[in-house]
Amino acid sequence: MNLLNDMTADNDRLGEFDVIRDIFSPLSEKAPGAFGLTDDAAVMSLAAGSELVVTKDAMVAGVHFLEGDEPEHIAKKLLRTNLSDIAAMGAKPLSYLLATAWPKSCDVAWIRRFAKGLAEDQKIYNVSLLGGDTVSTSGPLTLSLTLLGAVESGKCLRRNGAKEGDLLCVSGSIGDAALGLKVALQELEVSDNNHNQFLLNRYFVPRPRVLLGPALIGVASSCLDISDGLLADVGHICRNSNLGAVIEQSKIPLSAAVQEVLLKTPDLMEKVLSGGDDYELAFTVPKDRYGQVMRKAESLDVPISVIGKMVTRLGVSLIDDDGAEIPIPSMGWTHF
């Protein structure tokens, strides 16, 4: 029961929820324990020797995405940010629950496109809808996704395992999404059309490192995904491991698109360092296991860069090629 559709009030909306259930139930077809979204709860089994790994992210229109963003993009970003969290723990994703608070502005056509985005990503990442809830809201579109995965018992990657002297590594390239957001907000113009599209894609449709994460189990000493920004997230590893990190700025992997932008506007380096949403993995590795990491990453075709190392002096510091410290923008520090 809810106050808005208190029986007589809002039967249209109730009928609409049936339509929404019809739109989403095909997404649960490959999860037998979803029971076609008919029951009070869903059931999932775990393989013997596995533990459940679970994460839950929320996204609000106007805060985490723009009102006018494509529904398919919003759906994919929601799922992929959670996939990235599961990958950062070294776990494999299995299925997810979705809670949606729809404003009247999201009509059935919009919701169908949202479900289409989920369906496309379910195929790519081999996950299924397991359950959830659909409600209405007078406020902005609000989404919450709970992703369930599994990892070998006792083996998950944590943020707190880094040791002094460990190499600090990142996958892929850094800063693309932060500059992509600036492009989307029309705060940044990128003349090369391919670069422009690349940055937008990196912002709208991040690529979670779902294979790299599980491959790092038993090799990496700590791991997380870069969602708050490189400096902030490395700060999380430092704080949880009770260590510091020294990052060599020139070692931070930058895409051709980011390099082009920085040539014209060097001040945007600050955005590259402190912007978020890249959903790359940052992790630490004991030196003697770095060869193993490289081989695993190569076999998965994931680029890996060593950007620094873990030290006993607390905090994150950034150095130039001569080893001189580069001041870190203070606003980044509220995070760590």
Added chain:
Amino acid sequence: MNLLNDMTADNDRLGEFDVIRDIFSPLSEKAPGAFGLTDDAAVMSLAAGSELVVTKDAMVAGVHFLEGDEPEHIAKKLLRTNLSDIAAMGAKPLSYLLATAWPKSCDVAWIRRFAKGLAEDQKIYNVSLLGGDTVSTSGPLTLSLTLLGAVESGKCLRRNGAKEGDLLCVSGSIGDAALGLKVALQELEVSDNNHNQFLLNRYFVPRPRVLLGPALIGVASSCLDISDGLLADVGHICRNSNLGAVIEQSKIPLSAAVQEVLLKTPDLMEKVLSGGDDYELAFTVPKDRYGQVMRKAESLDVPISVIGKMVTRLGVSLIDDDGAEIPIPSMGWTHF
């Protein structure tokens, strides 16, 4: 990263989220796999021979609760509605994830009271916070809770197992919450002060049947919790079991408070039948197992009533003491 606190914009709010994390992390103390809410995801193990049972409900201010409701009540209702879903599957609750989209109107004092409500219920129901997400919203307070539980593999209660001739039963009393909402909205006056408070309590702080649900495993043929209203929810059992149900109106268990209200305003029987939020269990039992159900319910001190039986003629019908059909208000039917 989010658009509202895009680095320079909203550091106060970021700092506030740290406070919120501090408020909620004590709730995770008894869940070692929550890692103190520090990591990207949480870990939980299941006992051998168990399956995971999972449910996720969303609540929006102004839709599922009133803006001015007590924060402790809102927290408890959120947790208890999910506990009720898990109980309806015959499962036992273990831990939960919470996503909150806070409007600026919810200050830290308000959030502390919300967390206090959760802490009180965690003790009663022996569950822990495992993880979640905290975001801000320009809209109404929006909450989503994912509750994880466990059930012996292959044994969970479903909606689709009722058989012709099975007895239709409910726990507790029906209609209290629907009339409690009317009292809260000042649409109904109840002269007896105890009755007044009883109805309000039943609306604001439902009592999920967490012990009865698991006790019905192997005995009940189908089960769900009454959240949409008695007629609608019995309709769910019928539709999923491809049967119908005949309910004897005089057998529906009514509290003294509801009886008092109906004496004055008989028309409110419609609300009792079709209002929701009671969070009692409705279930079906083969006749030869009814004795077992009664003994289990007595040992748990949960009142149980037989209100009708399952029949082959589809749909839900209501009969009087002479067996004559009572018309069912049409608005209820959009649900089933």
